[in-house]
Amino acid sequence: xxxxxxxxxxxxxVLLLKGEIVAIPTETVYGLAANALDTDAVAAVFIAKDRxxxxxxxxxxxxxxxxxxxxxxxxxxxxxxLKAFAPGPLTVLLPKKDIIPDIVTAGLxxxxxxxxxxxVAQALLKAVNIPLAAPSANRFSGISPTNVQHVQKHLxxxxxxxxxxxxxxxxxxxxxxxxxxxxxxxxxxGAITEEQIKTVLSDVVPIVHKAKSENTVVQSPGMLxxxxxxxxxxxxxxxxxKAVTQYSDKRLGVxxxxxxxxxxxxxxQVILSHKxxxxxxxxxxxxxxxxLDELQPDLILCQYLPNIGLGKAINDRLTRAAAKHxxxxxxxxx
Ligand code: TXA
Ligand code: MG
Numbered sequence: 233x234x235x236x237x238x239x240x241x242x243x244x245x246v247l248l249l250k251g252e253i254v255a256i257p258t259e260t261v262y263g264l265a266a267n268a269l270d271t272d273a274v275a276a277v278f279i280a281k282d283r284x285x286x287x288x289x290x291x292x293x294x295x296x297x298x299x300x301x302x303x304x305x306x307x308x309x310x311x312x313x314l315k316a317f318a319p320g321p322l323t324v325l326l327p328k329k330d331i332i333p334d335i336v337t338a339g340l341x342x343x344x345x346x347x348x349x350x351x352v353a354q355a356l357l358k359a360v361n362i363p364l365a366a367p368s369a370n371r372f373s374g375i376s377p378t379n380v381q382h383v384q385k386h387l388x389x390x391x392x393x394x395x396x397x398x399x400x401x402x403x404x405x406x407x408x409x410x411x412x413x414x415x416x417x418x419x420x421x422g423a424i425t426e427e428q429i430k431t432v433l434s435d436v437v438p439i440v441h442k443a444k445s446e447n448t449v450v451q452s453p454g455m456l457x458x459x460x461x462x463x464x465x466x467x468x469x470x471x472x473x474k475a476v477t478q479y480s481d482k483r484l485g486v487x488x489x490x491x492x493x494x495x496x497x498x499x500x501q502v503i504l505s506h507k508x509x510x511x512x513x514x515x516x517x518x519x520x521x522x523x524l525d526e527l528q529p530d531l532i533l534c535q536y537l538p539n540i541g542l543g544k545a546i547n548d549r550l551t552r553a554a555a556k557h558x559x560x561x562x563x564x565x566x
Pocket of ligand 1: 261262288346367369407419
């Protein structure tokens, strides 16, 4: 199959309405979209990504007003969060109506819903006027795509069309939250930080994390220990300068937050934000991993970011990217 890239919303819309799959831009990462109400189209997404069927997909809508068509109820904490953060990089898990096929939710009773804010995604969702199921547009467990070239790297020849919407501004995936017994449960840290979530909830609403337990592998299977991985081995360190000295016999790639490593060629290192700005770091994050991986180094050394706000979400992804190269016994994936 020849993969075309372009900025025609109507071309993307026609393909989607015919049951084809199309890569689309969002403010977080590119998604691989299909009509969420068409079981065969959704199955094609799993096949193109090589994604296991037990890992459910996010359903994208153009407006919060659409949500009630697809879910049985919206808890009040969900309303509050949607009012504050939608459209935007927030995904809410809500009890699904039968109209959402089981393949979308991997048989789970809840469907993940997100209202993307990217203007191209918005225009497309309005043009098709159907919900679009879309995981990130990378092959399973690979590095997420934040520009068209990244999507091409993973899916060229496999899908008919990539809708170009430029570089994704937020650069890391949406925050996934569920609602249980009046608590807000964070399943995946993402572009909306826990601090932001706290500012809009009343003090009495507890926030629970369910990111790494064995249980979560069933409840939100995307939180596998191995994820977002480059092909090169990746080591996560707190002292990047010390690590560079320690591994000086290797061809290194270096991903640092805000500091330059004198002993490594500049072409082999990426500084996520010279100013130490985590928002800028998030935007550059996946592109930097793609870049360093393409150098085919012996080892990629990555520096932990300050573990607050978006830094926490990036550290979480780095941990999962590194986990691929740990001995199997020390990981929790199913
Ligand atoms: O920013 C994003 O969320 C991007 C863009 C394209 O919207 N999408 C994305 O999709 O990151 P994906 O498939 O790579 O990650 C979706 C995450 C996974 O961790 C998945 O397990 C979880 O959401 N998820 C989806 N549906 C779920 C459900 N019904 N119950 C529990 N977790 C769910
Ligand atoms: Mg993904």
